Every structure is written in structure tokens, then in C-alpha cells.
Amino acid sequence: MIIRVKENSDFNNSFEILKSRNLNPSKVFSFQNDPFEIERNFPIENLDSSGYLYDNEYYRKLGKRQKDYYRTYKIDFTDDESAKEYCLALQKNENIDDAYLDGYVHLATNPNDSLLSKQIALINIQCEQAWDISSGNPNIIVSVIDTGINDNHEDLRGNIFVDNTGKRGFNFTDDADFNDSRPDKGHGTCVAGLIAASWNNSRGIAGVAPNCRVINCKVFPTNDITAFFSDCQEAINTSIRNGAKILNCSWEINLDKDDKIVTDFIDFINKEATKSVFVFSSGNKNKNIAETAWSKLENCLIVGAMNINDNIWTENDKKGSNFGQNIIYSYGSGVFGLTNENNDSYNVLDSGTSFAAPHVSGICALILSYNPTISPKQVRDIIIDSREMVLGMSSTLGIGKVNALKALNLTQQRFAKLSPNLFS
Structure with missing residues (x-):
């Protein structure tokens, strides 16, 4: 559950209602004292008075949105019914500005490199020719927000971001240590490989x-x-704080929901999309995104899936790529990539928009490797303006498919080449 307390509220009285065995003892209460980072966990009985929150110079200097973050808390429950009960009670509490149940996203599943010839998708979007212009730069970082990555895979271990404390990943789930970002599925490993698997390593x-x-x-x-x-x-x-220029989100939300938590989540993404490029998979329900919350995304790239014959991927009326007027396509069916079975495994991946989005994220990374000063909106415009038209694709289905070479050619026309090293 997510709550936001009112300024100068009677903090202790507000949270008497929450002292219950139903609260998860491992992470009872999270205090977000930095606007962009939850830094402390502590039990409710240790809370100080409201002055602890607001009677300091740091809080007074914050903007409105940052103050909202500062007063926002996350409370974990062991069962849904308790969460609903307490949420209803807190919504009526005079000291609470807002209270709602947390929402969910869902996985959108369903060179001399020895296996390069099997990568038909990569060949079809003309990556090999694009690499003559830009093959990437380690200072351009793509975030894979997913199930975790096997960072010891032979084709990935050299391209994993390491922060200044030595962390090779971040775990935001409650079931493991923050540093333990090892995958329990192969989804994130597959996505990461499509974006940044090493090349010329034989x-x-x-x-x-x-x-x-x-x-x-x-x-x-x-x-x-x-x-x-x-x-x-x-x-x-x-x-974003660690320098990610592109964020790959190969997942979808409950697209039919139009309640406050979904609206707030979409609003949050739209604000952050001014800082970095967001790439989303369109989803695998074979429906028009005009009917969904994804239609409210602004300045983001939403990617549908095609098969290697340039047809929109469809299996039945309930399973296939979501489509719509703003959808850009790449290959998500028949894609060959690395897997998480072991540290040197490769195979044809499952079909889905999850594996179309990483191609687009990768092209965005090539663009920013050529010139890192290009804004997120300008990157999006290049991707769309350089698209390749698809025979028989009407405007109601999408706007075309990505082409890496055309995107890099257009980047050359619009922008000078600059080294990312100058801006790292």
C-alpha cells in the first residue's frame, strides 16, 4: 500500500491503526526522506513526531513534487484483505493526504560471432550496416527493468554496468538482498542479450x-x-540516477484499468521521459492500445512485434502483438538470442513484444553513442522519422518498423558526431 501524509499532521495518531501482526515484519515501513530514494526501514513504534518530517531546512527547500515524494510511504502486508481493510481506514483518516493499493505490471512474455547468421531479426533491421556508423559506447547505458540478468553469461559479463560501490545490479523485490540481482527466469537475460550482447568475441x-x-x-x-x-x-x-539514457520496459500493465494508481504511474513515466528514453513493449493481448492505458504515454516508444516475414505477430484473437496508431514494430517472433539455461546457452526465444522492444532500445543506444547530447524527444523523433513502411500495414495498426541503418543515417544528417567520453 502507498500512503502520503499531510504536512504537519499528527503522525503518531495516524499510524496507531497500522500496528498489526498482518504487517510484513521484514519490511514494515519505508521512509522516503530523499525525494528519489527509499533509504530507511524502521518499525512504526519508533516513529517520532511530525516535526521530524517537516521541521528541517532540507524539506523547506524542496519543490511541491519533491515534498510529495518526501511524505510518501510504502507499507507491505502479508495478505490482500488486510491491505484493503487498512487502505479504506487510512483513506478516511484526517492526517492522510492519499492512500491506495500498489499496482502491478506484468511480463510481456509468451561480426565474427559464431551465431550471428541465425540473427535474422538483427540482419533485417540492417544492424550490420549501421555498425559502420555507430556500434555503441560503454558510456551509453541501457537499463533493463525486468526479472534480473545472468551477469556471468559469456556474451554479457563484459557489458554489465557496475556502480561506484561495486554493485553489478539492483534488486527491488522483497524476497532477496538488494545486491542479489541474479535471475530466477531467463526473460531479463534474453532482453539484455538482444540489446548489448558482446560482439567480435568469436x-x-x-x-x-x-x-x-x-x-x-x-x-x-x-x-x-x-x-x-x-x-x-x-x-x-x-x-536515471546512475546515468541510464535508455530504459527498456518489456512488460505491460493491466491495460483495461483506468483508476488512480494507473493514472499516477503513467503520469510519473511521462515526467521521467523528459530525462531518458523509455521503450515499452506494447503487450501480447492482440488488442488496440487506443483502448488501454498505454495510449496515455507521451514521448515514449511503444513497440509491437512482427515475425521474420514482416507480418504482425498473431496467434489467435487473444494472443498476439497489441497494435495501434503510434506503435512502431520490430521482430518479436522467431528471434534468436541468448538464454539463461547456463552461461553459454542460445536458442530461438519465445514469441512476444518483450523481445521486439530491445531491438528499439539498442538502436536508441546507437544513436546516443553517436551523439550523447541528443534529447530523449529527438531520439524518439529519429526512430519514428526513419521508420520503414510495411506493405499492407494500415495506420490503425501502426506506423511501420524500425531500421537501424536509416536511423543512424538520419542521425548523421541532423547532428554532429560527438564522443560520449566528453560527457561521462
Whole structure:
């Protein structure tokens, strides 16, 4: 549950209602004293008076949105019914500005490199020719917000972002240590490989941006295909703070929902999209996104899936790529990539928009490797303006498919080449 307390409220009285055995003892209460980072966990009985929150110079200097973050808390429950009960009670509490249940996102599942010839998707979007212009740069970082990444895979271990404390990944789930970002599924590993698998190492495959790095952000708990909105938001904040220029989000939300938590989540993404490029998979329900919350995304790239024959991927009326007027397509069916079976495994991946989005994220990384001063909106414009038209695709289905070479050619026309090293 997410709550935001009112300024100068009677803090202790507000939280008497929450002292219950139903609260998760491992993470009872999170205090977000930095606007962009939850730093402390402590039990409710240790809370001080409201002055602890607001009677300090730091708080007074914050802007309105930052103050909202400062007064926002996350409370974990062991069962849904308790969460609903307390949420209703807090919504009526005079000291609470807002209270709502956390939402979920869902996985959108269903060179001399020895296996490069099997990467038909990479070949079809003309990556090999694009690499003559830009093959990436390690200072351009793509965040993979997913199930975690096998950072010891032979084709990934050299392209994993390491922060200044030595962390090779971030775990935002409650079921493991923050530093333990090892995957319990292969989804995130597959996505990361399509973006930034190493090249010219005489083995495996090549990613679209083989010289770029990926941030390993795990938001999906062990053996679960759902993740909390709040964990995704924390991963987004951490990624941007650590320099991620592109964020790959190969997941979808409950697209038919139009309640406050969904609206707030979309608003949050739209604000952050001014800082970095967001790439989303369109979803696998074979429906028009005009009917969904994804239609409210602004300045983000939403990616549908095609098969290698340039047809929109469809299996039946309930399973296939979501489509719509703003959808850009890449290959998400018949895609060959690395897997998480072991540290040197490769195979044809499952079909889905999850594996179309990473191609677009990779092209965005190539663009920013050419010139890192290009804004997120300008990157999005290049991707769209350089698209390749698809025979028979009406405007109601999408706007075309990505082409790496055309995107880099257009980048050359619009911008001078600059080294990312100058801006790192």
C-alpha cells in the first residue's frame, strides 16, 4: 500500500491503526526522506513526531513534487484483505493526504560471432550496416527493468554496468538482498542479450548495441510474473540516477484499468521521459492500445512485434502483438538470442513484444553513442522519422518498423558526431 501524509499532521495518531501482526515484519515501513530514494526501514513504534518530517531546512527547500515524494510511504502486508481493510481506514483518516493499493505490471512474455547468421531479426533491421556508423559506447547505458540478468553469461559479463560501490545490479523485490540481482527466469537475460550482447568475441550472438552497457534492475520477484508499480518507479529512479539514457520496459500493465494508481504511474513515466528514453513493449493481448492505458504515454516508444516475414505477430484473437496508431514494430517472433539455461546457452526465444522492444532500445543506444547530447524527444523523433513502411500495414495498426541503418543515417544528417567520453 502507498500512503502520503499531510504536512504537519499528527503522525503518531495516524499510524496507531497500522500496528498489526498482518504487517510484513521484514519490511514494515519505508521512509522516503530523499525525494528519489527509499533509504530507511524502521518499525512504526519508533516513529517520532511530525516535526521530524517537516521541521528541517532540507524539506523547506524542496519543490511541491519533491515534498510529495518526501511524505510518501510504502507499507507491505502479508495478505490482500488486510491491505484493503487498512487502505479504506487510512483513506478516511484526517492526517492522510492519499492512500491506495500498489499496482502491478506484468511480463510481456509468451561480426565474427559464431551465431550471428541465425540473427535474422538483427540482419533485417540492417544492424550490420549501421555498425559502420555507430556500434555503441560503454558510456551509453541501457537499463533493463525486468526479472534480473545472468551477469556471468559469456556474451554479457563484459557489458554489465557496475556502480561506484561495486554493485553489478539492483534488486527491488522483497524476497532477496538488494545486491542479489541474479535471475530466477531467463526473460531479463534474453532482453539484455538482444540489446548489448558482446560482439567480435568469436562466440554466440551480437546485441544491437554491442559496445554499450546494461543496468541490471530486478523488479519481478522469484517465480512471479507481476511486479509492483512502486518497485518499477524505484528502479526507474535508480537507473536515471546512475546515468541510464535508455530504459527498456518489456512488460505491460493491466491495460483495461483506468483508476488512480494507473493514472499516477503513467503520469510519473511521462515526467521521467523528459530525462531518458523509455521503450515499452506494447503487450501480447492482440488488442488496440487506443483502448488501454498505454495510449496515455507521451514521448515514449511503444513497440509491437512482427515475425521474420514482416507480418504482425498473431496467434489467435487473444494472443498476439497489441497494435495501434503510434506503435512502431520490430521482430518479436522467431528471434534468436541468448538464454539463461547456463552461461553459454542460445536458442530461438519465445514469441512476444518483450523481445521486439530491445531491438528499439539498442538502436536508441546507437544513436546516443553517436551523439550523447541528443534529447530523449529527438531520439524518439529519429526512430519514428526513419521508420520503414510495411506493405499492407494500415495506420490503425501502426506506423511501420524500425531500421537501424536509416536511423543512424538520419542521425548523421541532423547532428554532429560527438564522443560520449566528453560527457561521462
